[in-house]
Amino acid sequence: MTPHTPLRLHVPEPTGRPGCKTDFSYLSISPAGSVRKPPTDTAPADTADLATSLVRVLDDDGKAVGPWAPAIHPERLRRGLRAMMKTRLFDARMVLAQRQKKLSFYMQCLGEEAIAVAHSLALQDGDMCFPTYRQQGLLLARDDISMVEMMCQLMSNVRDPNKGRQLPVMYSYKRAGFFSISGNLATQVPQAVGWAMASAIKGDTKIASAWIGDGSTAESDFHTALTFAHVYRAPVIINVVNNQWAISSFQSIAGGEGTTFAQRGVGVGIASLRVDGNDFLAVYAASQWAAERARSNNGPTLIEWETYRAGPHSTSDDPSKYRPADDWQRFPLGDPIERLKQHLIAIGEWSEAQHEAAHKELEAEILAAQKEAESYGSLLDGRVPSAATIFDDVYKELPEHLRRQRQQMGV
């Protein structure tokens, strides 16, 4: 007789399913201002405590407290708030447009606006982001990227810079340091590391910023990227946006149970931080710290951004089938827009009236952009780039077999 009881397979479950309440105690949350801020040349092994605690700046009253509170001009904060509002309103408008069949598909970043927007403020021109499909804030935070052009991509119309070849939201903006988005998850992370290696090979001062969600950290490319970033001390920031959900899978099924994603970084010798992703000031400060570290040749940083995917995964998803409907209201880190707004009002740099005015202004701006984008066509009216153009850009020059196939298509 064996002395052992039968083995049991452990399959993680979220505490909250439809009709229940999520127990968010699994999230270890440090009080605002309580986590130390090491020098940017700190040894990766010395960041172990930072990979389990949570860097936070804004307290419950909207005050910026502790060592991570950044010196940042209120004008920049207002710019950040505006960009977050713009991102949320843009998303809401495009979800509506998808429901009206003006676009085939959309993915919003509701609740995650602070991460991309504040991070982008910490980067410099020439740096390159390797985003996923949920970092539209990187583009919407910029003044030089037209919303009309983005909407044309979403509508796959004749002005779509991707020429109708990609699903909506798979933008590409080399000029804005925004790498072409791929549907294949995690592939961009080793690519970001390679871009950073190239910058180091050429003795440049530019850095790369890689993006990945909690679920995709299970892809082998994530592990590959961490290894290469560590081995070659690549000037890269590896951003893990932990929004708790990968479509219907809770982050525990990605390997988050009893551990953090930031701890993966420490394990492979990368300095790692775990940061409140809904705290605009914390996101800005941590991004700045990591960017400074990379730019000073001190190597890569992994940052786990703790946030919550407030909206459906995509317009093809119904979260009420796998999680509580009121989950976001109960998420302990709140809403990034509300928290920055509260802070700005608390320091006398913003008001409800200004907020309301900005909201109206942005709504009008987005509506006008949508009108203009629609004037260039959509899937609905068939004003899409010519079918003959699908043969372009497969190779640099059109090869003989594609020339023949284009002829065969008869266009």
Place this chain on the structure above:
Amino acid sequence: MSMIAALRSGLDVMMAKDDNVIVYGEDVGYFGGVFRVTEGLQAKYGKTRCFDAPISEAGIVGTAIGMAAYGLRPAVEIQFADYVYPAYDQIVSELARLRHRSAGDFFAPITIRMPCGGGIYGGQTHSQSPEAVFTHVSGLRTVMPSNPYDAKGLLIASMECDDPVIFLEPKRLYNGPFDGHHDKPVVPWSKHDMGRVSEGYYQVPLDKAAVFRPGKAVTVLAYGTMVWVAEAAARESGIDAEIIDLRSLWPLDLDAIVTSVQKTGRCVVVHEATRTSGFGAELVALVQEHCFYQLEAPIERVTGWDTPYPHAQEWAYFPGPARVAEALKRTVEA
């Protein structure tokens, strides 16, 4: 020069010519590669131009894509073609599609070198010929040389090409030509005309086949080691076969194929790779489409069997000159 020396020379020429050329892979740096192709390059160009990589094919190709997006021209090595599969997602989903999906906003001019092919008692994972898994992918170029002169010229052309290139090197041909007669000693490239390779820069153009042996009776479409096997089969059977060395598998030189088959009216396709859905099927289809009215006989295929590559049964598996000669006879007698 041996094919190894020719490839090394090609890398050397390109590294000297273009500061953006970066060479890396497993054991490629200090040690100079398990086949010596990169020997001396790190000492000459430094560790930031030629370096060792972790054992991660996806990492090697993935980082190369990022480097290329930055503006470099990486020529990376996968130690054996049999080990390229972990990088398949990066190659197919990313490398091949990047220019198209971004409408030219980004592209990745990368050359991925990988030793391929059997005939060396390499068993399952040191003998495969995976060309068909690349020729099927739109956006890739797949190239395979059969001799040192072409190896250097095609490698330089591949590295200068702005499209991604899968550069397959038949390791059986690294040190000398091999016609499938495993019982005979191998003659080194130094004793062969095609081993005469100049030190400097030259290109062998992509998309251009070579008539390896002119003939009138039947066209043989081959590449890599099989070019030499086909030549032995023609010589030994006395059949006046015209052997076309494709060199560029895809996109390929359709004109050269069609011109030859329309002249001979017969065609045998030869490759080491397994038969079903192998690259030969595409060649057969193209010949059928373009030369149907000139064909005097069914198009034959001599290929590896549809099995994993065996160890002890190497010569029963490898399509040697006897098997090719039988197909030539069947075709000319049909």
